[in-house]
Amino acid sequence: MTSGGIGRSVSAWAALAFALFGGTAWANPEPNQLNMTKGAAEWSPYAMHMVALWVCVVIGIVVFGAMFIAMFRFRKSRGAVAEKWSHSTKLEVVWTVLPVIILIFLAHLATGGLTSFADTTKSEMTIKVTGFQWKWRYDYVDYKGKSVDQVGFMSKLEETSDRTRQLKSNLDPDKIKVDGYNTYLLDVDKPLVVPVGTKIRFVIVGGDVIHSWWVPALGWKMDAIPGIVNSAWTNIKEPGVYRGQCAELCGQDHGFMPIVVKAVPKAEFEQWLATQEDEAKIQKAAQTAQTVPAQAPQG
């Protein structure tokens, strides 16, 4: 093996170890990904997840270690004779109190996470998300204190994925790629465009049945329920394309209503928003123009 080959395999292993124990900033699912994404937003449960995972691993090593020692040492085939004791107040107190202490520590972390997640104040922008069978609707409500005029659209599974996913289509999911990244079932016709470095408040509702809006890189999911208005927030740090899916069973095409969030620099976003508003105005004008002549004779 050449030194280059060794180097490559070492770095492959390092990447694997990193994935296992260190985590990476993967924004979208990667082949053979083992761990939760660190996310791309200000709020992320990743650290808490890792703490809880390690707590479990350590307790697991102690408990399973003790079991394996017991299974080895206290075998009848090794001549072990059963002891008679079946009680130890001291031990029982220890293994009741110790877990409580660990739990208080975890609960403290989690309470902090919940408190910051619940705080949707001081957001600079509002987007309304509506779940339908089986697509999402996005409406821009306000941006930097100004209400946004008529910018809203449907966002649904992009067409090649849709054709490929038909039963016995014989089309190859491997072939659906954007920038070398497989986007089978994870791409839409029209993504949600948002600015980075902006605290965005999402208002999430269901249009027919319950759905759940989930982009792993944002760190949370929130149910979209008919008749109930939920809210959540994010502040994306890095520009990028972040993909997610509906996470609440919503009928036959539940697996086929992905979410794509395209985070762009603020200036780019403002430009995009202005274009959208203009387009909406032109469209509206066109509509009025069509209706006005009909009324003209009366006027």
Place this chain on the structure above:
Amino acid sequence: MAHAATHDHDHHGAPKGFFQRWVMSTNHKDIGTLYLIFSLTMFFIGGAFAMVIRAELFKPGMQLVQPYFFNEMTTMHALVMIFGAIMPSFVGLANWMIPLMVGAPDMALPRMNNLSFWIMPFAFILLLSTLFMPGGGPAGGWTMYPPLSLQGESIAYTIFAVHLMGISSIMGAINIIATILNMRAPGMDLLKMPVFVWSWLITAFLLIAVMPVLAGAVTMLLTDKYFHTNFFNAAGGGDPVLFQHIFWFFGHPEVYIMILPAFGIISEIIPTFARKPIFGYRAMVFAIASIAFLSFIVWAHHMFAVGLPMGAEIFFMYATMLIAVPTGVKVFNWVSTMWGGSMTFETPMLFSIAFVILFTIGGFSGLMLALAPADFQYHDTYFVVAHFHYVLVTGAAFSIMAAAYYWLPKWSGNMYSETWGKIHFWSSVISVNVLFFPQHFLGLAGMPRRIPDYNVAFANFNMISSIGGFWFGASQLIFLGVVIHCVFFSKKKAADRSWEGAKGLEWTVPSPAPFHTFDVPPVIHDDELAHGNTEH
């Protein structure tokens, strides 16, 4: 004590006619057998649905079934496994063993016992028949969340089936409570009862408390669908989330209904094969009781993502985390029971050890899921699927298999083939981990549950999981073979006390246990009981 065990000679034996014996049965042993055969059948039917699911998920792209049928499969798989396989098999074990363990001649209410069994086949015929109907079976998930579940055309069948199962469970629970509280032989004090009996006593109260709640929830679904009520219809002033509160008020105790008897079984088997009394008997009983109590105040941990107020999230998070304490006590006590023992590793013990390790892994993921902010990621992903299969398959189902191997000699009078039992064990324990462990990774990487197709990034672990699934499914045919061989063909007769270290009244009666036992209450010697000495 054995002298008092049977008086078959002055009593009629089993009825001769097939119909008389099985359909009209009021005998706790025969009804127990019926329950066990029924649940094994359901285990294979539910397993077949799981095979369809894993086959479709074998690789990306839709190859085998339509998405709607896939949803029918996930829904039916869960309903059949929960209500058809796990719950009835525990009831079957209760029927067989509780009278034998407490020195009672039969269950307290034998005719009701017959009725509560014979309702079940009808309930499941009703449920399964929907698969052959034009509109198809229920496809909104076993949780039946409205409004989605109300879109299905077979919801009425599902609801009536659930009602029947509920009636059956409640009658079974009443019977078990009545038997335990009234029919114990003199000297079988409550605090000398086997842990299995304790676990069922507590489980029975849980059943009586929550099955009516489920019945209420599904009845409201029914009236919403057919009688224009608006309990859960937002457009009519109702609230879809209300259903989830009611459902999980039933649902979380329900998951403990499926694990407390398992705790009981494991607490019987480990002391037998460690040849050492269970560590902390009273703590074990108390832990079961406190888990049962806590199970009523944690339901909204299934709803962290519905947008609860922060105070509620915090309350349910803390309460859920608290359950880890008594659960931990149980695990530590099992390990301490093994410590200092003189262990042998027959098949029941192997399944029990696997239970302790793998159930604990399910408990670990449970603890992680309890952390609400992290659950915002985990919820409704394959991470949750991995969690509940660790607690239900390697927990509840493994305990049932352990129990079957443990008590088969008593039931059938024959020893099963230890070699094939061990083959079944190793094949199951390896394949079940191949099946479910990678699902943790899938969930963390972002794969939602209940989807029929997925991105290519999830392909490898899904394929591994499917291979594990087919392997695990095939392994259960070995189990079927071992049981049939043991009952009908095994030449090796079982001793009355089939296991060297076994204690308790059930081992004082002959193997196979005669049709009638304890017609005369046994004279109880404390040292023959596992917990005759209440100090521990």
